[in-house]
Amino acid sequence: MAPSAERWLDRDAGPVVRPYAMTRGRTRPDGAGFELIAVVAATGVPPGDRLRYSPDHARVLRGCAQPVPVVDLAADLGLPIGVVRVLLGDLRDEGLIAVIADQRSAAGRRPPNGVLREVLNGLRAL
Amino acid sequence: MVSGHYDRAPAGRHGLDARPLITTKILIAGGFGAGKTTMVGSISEIRPLHTEEPMTDRSVGVDDVSGVGAKSTTTVAMDFGRITLSDQLLLYLFGTPGQERFWFMWDELAAGAIGAVVIADTRRLKGSFPAIDYFERRGVPFVVAVNCFGGERTHRPEDIAIALDLDPGVPVVLCDVRRRESSKKVLVALMEHVLSWPDAEEVTDGDRNPDHREPAT
Numbered sequence: 001m002a003p004s005a006e007r008w009l010d011r012d013a014g015p016v017v018r019p020y021a022m023t024r025g026r027t028r029p030d031g032a033g034f035e036l037i038a039v040v041a042a043t044g045v046p047p048g049d050r051l052r053y054s055p056d057h058a059r060v061l062r063g064c065a066q067p068v069p070v071v072d073l074a075a076d077l078g079l080p081i082g083v084v085r086v087l088l089g090d091l092r093d094e095g096l097i098a099v100i101a102d103q104r105s106a107a108g109r110r111p112p113n114g115v116l117r118e119v120l121n122g123l124r125a126l
Numbered sequence: 127m128v129s130g131h132y133d134r135a136p137a138g139r140h141g142l143d144a145r146p147l148i149t150t151k152i153l154i155a156g157g158f159g160a161g162k163t164t165m166v167g168s169i170s171e172i173r174p175l176h177t178e179e180p181m182t183d184r185s186v187g188v189d190d191v192s193g194v195g196a197k198s199t200t201t202v203a204m205d206f207g208r209i210t211l212s213d214q215l216l217l218y219l220f221g222t223p224g225q226e227r228f229w230f231m232w233d234e235l236a237a238g239a240i241g242a243v244v245i246a247d248t249r250r251l252k253g254s255f256p257a258i259d260y261f262e263r264r265g266v267p268f269v270v271a272v273n274c275f276g277g278e279r280t281h282r283p284e285d286i287a288i289a290l291d292l293d294p295g296v297p298v299v300l301c302d303v304r305r306r307e308s309s310k311k312v313l314v315a316l317m318e319h320v321l322s323w324p325d326a327e328e329v330t331d332g333d334r335n336p337d338h339r340e341p342a343t
Contacts, residue, residue, distance in 0.1 A: 035238065037149035037218055069149050071206060071218065075173040101146050110240060111150050113321065115215075119150055119240065120317035122211030126169075126310055 022056045022083055029089020034070045036081070039101040040088060041067040047096055060087045064097050148215045152316065153235055154205070155222040155261070156245030157253020161273045162221040163205050165245060165303035169310055170207030170219050222257065232260060241320045242268040243312055245303060248281050251289055258290060267323045269297040271312045295319075 034040065042064040056079070063073045074084040091097040110116070154162050166172060205221030220235050222242075236242075242261050246254040254270070261268045272286055283298035292298070299315045301308040 036220075036234065037151050037216075037238075039147045039149060067147050069147065069216065069218070071175060072173065072208070075175050075206070078174070081175065101148065109238060110320070111148075111238075115148055115150065116240060116317060116321055118148075118215055119211060119217055120314065120321065122215060122217070123209075123310060123313050123317060126209070126211075 022054070022079075023086040026086050027082055029086050030093060031089060034085045034088055034099065036071045037069050038099050039067050039069050040064055040073065040097050041100050043096055043098050045095050047094070054087075056083075057087055057090060060084060061091055061096055064091075067100055146214065149218065150216070151218040151220055151235075151239050152313065153220050153222055153239050153242040153266075154245065155242055155254075155257035155268075156271075156273075157247060157250060157257075160245040160247040160250075160253060161303040162245060165243070165271070165309050165312070166205040166207040166219045166221050168304055168306045168308075169313065170209045170217075172205070172207050175206035236261075236264055236266055239266060241316050242266050243271050243316055244268050245271045245273050246286065246290065247273055247275075248286070251286070254290065258292070262293070267316070267320045269299055269312065269316045269319055271299050271301045271303065273303050274300055275302075 207219040209217040
């Protein structure tokens with residue numbers, strides 16, 4: 001028999017709530033999507049009571065206090081990437097967060113050569 | 127608030143005023159058991175990334191390379207690692223999902239990527255064909271990293287290039303992805319290849335939006 005200390009109450013147990021319950025069933029954000037490596041940040045607009053319906057929105061907003069790539073935000077919060085995108089979309093609709101850099105990748109473009117050279121130099125210096 | 131140039135922001139300023147982060151990504155592809163997870167783990171800070179697909183194992187960073195026969199699990203969704211190159215420059219590695227039902231994720235991963243590494247296992251070269259085909263079709267620059275398990279170096283890069291029917295100029299690098307230095311060498315080879323890629327300037331400076339996409343088959 002498993003000792004009581006092994007009750008499934010931590011992250012290993014998986015989400016207690018089905019992921020998309022947090023998004024009220026939505027699997028995509030309204031408006032433009034968020035690229036995986038897009039950098040998002042809080043705008044500094046006070047949220048007021050607009051987020052009262054979801055602590056998850058508040059968590060995401062707190063995670064954006066400093067500029068953060070969308071994938072890191074998902075990893076930090078332990079939320080599925082799709083859920084984070086929907087919640088970010090809600091926050092964007094309220095003017096609370098904005099995408100501050102997406103490296104033009106939304107257009108499927110490679111970074112500029114200056115950036116590529118910086119990456120090369122950075123890798124060599126590792 | 128919008129200015130042409132952001133500089134280092136004083137502490138406590140809001141996100142939008144802070145210095146910009148530059149994020150870049152490289153894809154790590156290859157057949158089942160070729161060593162994708164191992165490479166991401168040897169060179170980058172592995173981060174847990176949940177996707178909507180169920181993760182059935184927690185084998186991050188412990189991919190078994192001793193022999194495919196001993197491999198009982200594969201990475202279901204994606205491996206994700208981060209290399210902090212400077213305060214402002216981040217490189218992300220995304221292991222491409224290996225199973226066919228995840229092919230839809232490749233387009234998103236490939237969009238805006240610097241390029242890709244295709245890890246080839248000489249015992250089963252066939253496993254790397256789908257990735258090579260995909261990157262060729264999409265015009266994504268890539269290098270082939272031949273993972274020499276346990277120091278086997280019985281193949282010459284030229285022979286591998288022929289066996290894989292690679293276009294001339296696609297670098298083939300012998301490596302051991304368990305070793306950080308070796309994985310680094312592979313990424314450096316990719317960057318050098320990308321910077322020599324004839325389309326680079328055009329893609330960077332041109333206004334056109336190159337779209338090599340073809341319907342998935």
